[in-house]
Amino acid sequence: MMNMIIQAVLILIYATFMGFIFMGIERKTMARIQRRIGPPLYQPLLDTLKLLGKRESITHGFIYDFGPIFALGASILALMFLPLTQNFQLFSSSGDLIVVAYLLEVPMLGIMLGAMSSGNPYSGVGVQRGLLTMVAMQLPYGLALIALVEHYGTFSLQEIVKAQQIAGWSILVPALLLAMIVFDIVFQALLGLEPFDITTAPAEISMGPMVEYGGKQAALLFTQHAVQLFAETAFFVILFLGGANNLLELLIKQIAVLFIAIFIASIYPRFTIDQAAKFLWKWPTIMGIIAALLAVL
Amino acid sequence: MENNEIKYELKEFKLFEPLFKWARKKSLWIVAFCTGCGGIEMPPLATARYDFERFGIMPNPAPRMADLFLITGYVTPKTLKRIIITYEMMQDPKYVLIHGSCPINGGVYWDSYNVVKQLDKYIPVDVAIAGCMPRPESVMEGILTIIRKIEEGTADGWKRYKENYEYYRKNQDELFGEGWREKDAKRWLAWL
Amino acid sequence: MERKRCKEVVGMALEEKIIEEIIQKAPYVEGNVRRAKRIDLKVPADRIKEFLELIKKEGFNMLIQISIVDWIKEKEFEAIYQMWSVDKKVHAFVRTRIPRDDAKLPSMRDIFPVAETYEREAHEFFGIIFEGNPRLGPFILEPREYEKHPFRKDFNMLGYVKAVYGEDFDRYDENKTNYVI
Numbered sequence: 001m002m003n004m005i006i007q008a009v010l011i012l013i014y015a016t017f018m019g020f021i022f023m024g025i026e027r028k029t030m031a032r033i034q035r036r037i038g039p040p041l042y043q044p045l046l047d048t049l050k051l052l053g054k055r056e057s058i059t060h061g062f063i064y065d066f067g068p069i070f071a072l073g074a075s076i077l078a079l080m081f082l083p084l085t086q087n088f089q090l091f092s093s094s095g096d097l098i099v100v101a102y103l104l105e106v107p108m109l110g111i112m113l114g115a116m117s118s119g120n121p122y123s124g125v126g127v128q129r130g131l132l133t134m135v136a137m138q139l140p141y142g143l144a145l146i147a148l149v150e151h152y153g154t155f156s157l158q159e160i161v162k163a164q165q166i167a168g169w170s171i172l173v174p175a176l177l178l179a180m181i182v183f184d185i186v187f188q189a190l191l192g193l194e195p196f197d198i199t200t201a202p203a204e205i206s207m208g209p210m211v212e213y214g215g216k217q218a219a220l221l222f223t224q225h226a227v228q229l230f231a232e233t234a235f236f237v238i239l240f241l242g243g244a245n246n247l248l249e250l251l252i253k254q255i256a257v258l259f260i261a262i263f264i265a266s267i268y269p270r271f272t273i274d275q276a277a278k279f280l281w282k283w284p285t286i287m288g289i290i291a292a293l294l295a296v297l
Numbered sequence: 298m299e300n301n302e303i304k305y306e307l308k309e310f311k312l313f314e315p316l317f318k319w320a321r322k323k324s325l326w327i328v329a330f331c332t333g334c335g336g337i338e339m340p341p342l343a344t345a346r347y348d349f350e351r352f353g354i355m356p357n358p359a360p361r362m363a364d365l366f367l368i369t370g371y372v373t374p375k376t377l378k379r380i381i382i383t384y385e386m387m388q389d390p391k392y393v394l395i396h397g398s399c400p401i402n403g404g405v406y407w408d409s410y411n412v413v414k415q416l417d418k419y420i421p422v423d424v425a426i427a428g429c430m431p432r433p434e435s436v437m438e439g440i441l442t443i444i445r446k447i448e449e450g451t452a453d454g455w456k457r458y459k460e461n462y463e464y465y466r467k468n469q470d471e472l473f474g475e476g477w478r479e480k481d482a483k484r485w486l487a488w489l
Numbered sequence: 490m491e492r493k494r495c496k497e498v499v500g501m502a503l504e505e506k507i508i509e510e511i512i513q514k515a516p517y518v519e520g521n522v523r524r525a526k527r528i529d530l531k532v533p534a535d536r537i538k539e540f541l542e543l544i545k546k547e548g549f550n551m552l553i554q555i556s557i558v559d560w561i562k563e564k565e566f567e568a569i570y571q572m573w574s575v576d577k578k579v580h581a582f583v584r585t586r587i588p589r590d591d592a593k594l595p596s597m598r599d600i601f602p603v604a605e606t607y608e609r610e611a612h613e614f615f616g617i618i619f620e621g622n623p624r625l626g627p628f629i630l631e632p633r634e635y636e637k638h639p640f641r642k643d644f645n646m647l648g649y650v651k652a653v654y655g656e657d658f659d660r661y662d663e664n665k666t667n668y669v670i
Contacts, residue, residue, distance in 0.1 A: 027350075036348040043353055046324045051362070053317030055389040058361065206358040214361030214388045374631050408647055410639050411630065414654045472653070474633065 008080060008090060012227075015079055018251070019226025020044045022233070022258055029262045048222045054215035060118045067114020068213075068220040071107035075227040078103035082234050083158050086165065086245050095155045100235060101145060104190065107228055108134055108199075111221070115209030126208025129273045130199035136277040137189045137196075140182045143288025147179040148239060150295040161243035169242040175294035180240045182288045184260065189280075190232055192225075193265035198273050233257050321364070321390070322447040324353040325440075328363040330383060333370020335396045335430050347433045349440065360386045365443070368420075370430070371399035371406055372413045374472060381469060382482050384420055389455045392423045392443055396436065401425055418468045421454035504528050504579060507547070515543055527580050534585045538595045541570065541583065545600060549574040549581050552597070555607035557615050561642045564589045566617060570597075587617070596621035614640040 024041040031038025059065055081096050081103070083089035093099070112130055115123040151173060152160050170176045189196035200208040213221060233254040237244065241257070244250035271279065331339055342349045343356065357363045360383050368380065384391070398404035400416035407414070416422060423446065426439040446452040458465060470477070501522060508520040508528055518540065519531045532540050549572040558567040570583040587594060596619040597604040608619040609628045616638040619625065627635045633653075638644065 031348075031350060034345060036345045037351045039350055039353050043324065046320045046353060047326075049317065049320035050324050050364075053313070053320060058388065202358050207362075210362075211359040212361055214359075218362050408650055410634065410637075410646060410649050410653075414650075418655075473631075 004090065011079065011084070011090065012076060014247075015230040016223060016226055019228075019230040020048070022229050022254075023226055025255070025258065026262055029259070030266050033263075033266045044222065044226065048219045051214075051219040051222065052216055057215050058212075060212065063117040064114050064212075065217065067110050067112075067117075068217050068224060069110075070113065071110030072220055072224040072227070074103050074106035074110065075224050075231060079227060079231045079234075081157070082231065083161055083238060083243065084234065084250060085247065086161060086243060089158055092156070092158055096157050097145065097149065097155045097160070100157070100231075101141070104228070104232060104235065105134065107224060111209050114217075115212070118212040120212050122205045122207075122211045123209050125205050126199055126201075126211070129201075130209060132273055133189055133196060133199055133276060136280045137186050140280060140284035140288045141186045143285065143292055144179040144183040144186070147175055147288065147291040147295040150292060151176060157238060161238060164242040170240045175291050176240065178287050178291035178294070182284045182291065183236070183240070185284050186280075187232070187236065187257075187261060188264060189276075191229065191261060193261055195265075195268040195271045196276055197265075197270045198276060201270060229258075230254075318447060318450070322444045324355075325365045325392075325443075326355050326357045326363045327365045327367055328360050328383065328387065329356045329358045330360075330366070330380070332368055332372060332376050332380070333397075333399070335369025338369060338396070338430050338433065338436065339367065341433050342436060347437060349437070352440070352444075354440070361388065363387055364391045366391065366393045367396065368393065368400055368416065369396040371397070371404065372416055373411050374413060377413055377416075377419060378473065378477065378481060380420065382478075382486070389459075390452075391455050392447075392452055393420060393454055394439055394443060395422055395425045396428070396431055396439075398427055398429055401427065404429065413472075419465060419472070421457045421465070423452050423454045501525065503577065507577070507579065507581075511544065511547060514547075515540055526578065527582070530581060530583050532583055532585050534587050534594075537568075537583075537585050538597065538600075541597060542600055544572060544581065544583070547574075548576055549579075551575060552601040552603055553580075555597075555604060555611060557611050557617065557640075559589075559615070559640070559642050560586075561589075566592050566615065568594060568611075568617075592617040594619055598622055614638060616641065 021041060023044040024039070027043065028038040028041060078100050080090045081092070081100050083092075108130060112127045115127050148160075148170070149155060151170075152163055154160065164170055171180050188194070192200060200210060205211075210218070210221060234250065236257050237250060237253045241253050244253060331337075339356075341347060354365070364387065366380075366384060366387065372380065384393070395401070395416060399406060399412065400422075403409075403412065403414040406412040413419070424439050424442050426435055428435055431439075443452060504522045504526070508522065508530075511530070512518055512520060515536075517533060517536060521529050523529055530544075551573045552570060553573050554569075554571045556569050556571070558569065560567060565586045566589055568585050568587065572581040572583060573579075574581070585594075592615075594617060596608055598608070598621060605622060605624060608622050609624060609626075611617055612619060612622075612625045613628050613630060613635070630639075637649070639646070639649075
């Protein structure tokens with residue numbers, strides 16, 4: 001029991017730190033693509049420390065404070081269910097694919113809860129758009145996961161990793177290659193990057209749901225974003241790129257996934273919300289259906 | 298400082314004060330509010346030639362999360378109402394940097410009926426940059442001066458606002474008439 | 490060079506033809522050609538509205554600006570309506586004179602809907618009342634400055650500034666702010 005608590009705390013510290021470094025890599029890469037020198041890699045840590053050091057504190061009630069805590073809790077719990085290396089998984093059950101896939105969606109609901117109780121109309125618009133993005137994204141997301149489950153025949157993440165160690169990475173199978181492309185498109189929406197950036201559209205609706213958050217609650221939101229980034233890239237690596245034998249290999253694969261996401265994000269402008277919904281229900285859905293049918297056959 | 302003067306600072310964080318000072322000077326976030334004619338001098342700072350993101354500075358549209366306010370250029374009474382509301386929405390500690398000679402003493406518009414002559418009577422100012430519009434190199438020098446003042450601990454515009462609130466409030470009410478917050482600000486921002 | 494001169498000569502013929510047609514239809518107008526593509530028309534104050542309806546049918550269907558000049562020695566305001574004809578590509582400046590005290594003009598809002606904004610500005614800065622415009626009121630300036638009409642030539646600018654913003658506006662105090670050059 002004591003062992004488990006120490007391991008959980010160590011994973012959490014490692015994931016938060018690496019999540020901040022990933023956010024720093026994102027800003028630095030975007031700056032280098034635009035031919036500038038960006039901020040140093042540890043910049044999001046300084047941002048969070050500065051936000052924690054604000055002297056004044058504004059609150060709009062209990063739900064406003066509770067929203068970021070709810071979101072952070074869901075991200076941490078999703079992290080605990082992932083098999084980070086081949087033999088190591090903190091909590092495990094036989095259906096943990098579904099548990100992790102849907103625990104990675106809950107933080108958005110938590111932020112929406114907090115943002116709606118602040119009374120700012122920009123938050124309201126941002127929340128509407130965020131919920132519609134979530135609804136639009138579920139269909140291709142579910143189809144990609146169905147293709148994966150049909151191929152491996154199990155819902156347990158540990159067995160998926162073991163099967164990939166024997167038979168090679170998932171993407172060598174054609175059905176799962178299509179599923180990976182669909183999942184990569186949905187991945188941009190999960191991370192909040194362009195072209196599905198419409199929830200937090202800076203300079204259009206002033207940061208969307210986060211417009212009334214300042215100081216210590218904003219520091220909590222940043223930490224939640226860091227943990228979520230780590231958990232989502234690790235999820236992608238586990239499902240499609242074969243898991244990892246040790247933490248270094250996991251890190252290299254995560255950074256590769258992150259670079260693909262950043263390169264797509266730096267070229268494309270933003271979809272509006274109706275264009276995003278129409279796009280996500282047309283081509284990714286068709287490719288997902290083909291992938292699921294191919295996996296069954 | 299004695300204990301009975303600092304009523305608004307949380308005393309238990311004083312242990313980490315050097316760490317917070319270091320973090321504050323390395324990541325200043327600007328409120329994206331471009332008044333007057335100097336609003337065109339902010340994009341050259343953000344693009345590739347005089348990149349200010351390597352100092353950690355980022356423009357952020359939400360005033361609740363920002364701590365540096367750039368007032369670039371002349372200020373009319375209409376804009377001044379909105380500047381005061383935005384300044385009070387920002388959270389302590391906050392810094393104000395003014396560009397150009399118009400907010401200092403009126404500048405080119407010294408005899409105009411519609412331009413505020415001395416901005417220092419209505420909003421506390423930390424660093425002023427002279428020029429008509431100052432070039433990006435001068436603005437960088439001004440930002441480095443603010444960073445140096447944060448290190449030394451003399452960037453105290455927010456403390457002056459809290460301590461001399463009656464003085465600032467008297468000047469603001471003389472200019473706009475009594476009760477302007479209730480009438481105007483509640484009309485624009487119903488959630489304040 | 491020759492081509493440009495040729496064009497000027499030919500161009501002048503177009504403007505003079507336009508003026509002749511207008512004078513035939515409205516004999517109370519005086520017109521002259523200032524240069525290529527600019528004609529000047531002077532109209533007495535009580536026939537301005539029917540003249541603008543007439544000129545709209547002539548092809549000048551775009552109102553660009555209404556500006557006011559304050560002739561303080563002659564005690565008159567002069568209102569200038571700047572029209573543009575999209576087909577013929579000619580500006581027409583229509584001028585009227587109205588007395589300075591108790592200045593009134595009919596509103597052109599039903600012929601040219603864009604005139605509403607210019608009339609609001611002219612009312613706020615000069616004090617001319619446009620009959621028929623329902624939105625005259627505080628527009629650009631603050632409500633405190635609303636009945637002061639700042640663009641008139643007998644407005645005491647320095648006195649107003651000293652009263653509102655304080656006496657010491659042309660001296661700066663070096664102790665108050667930190668300078669960076």
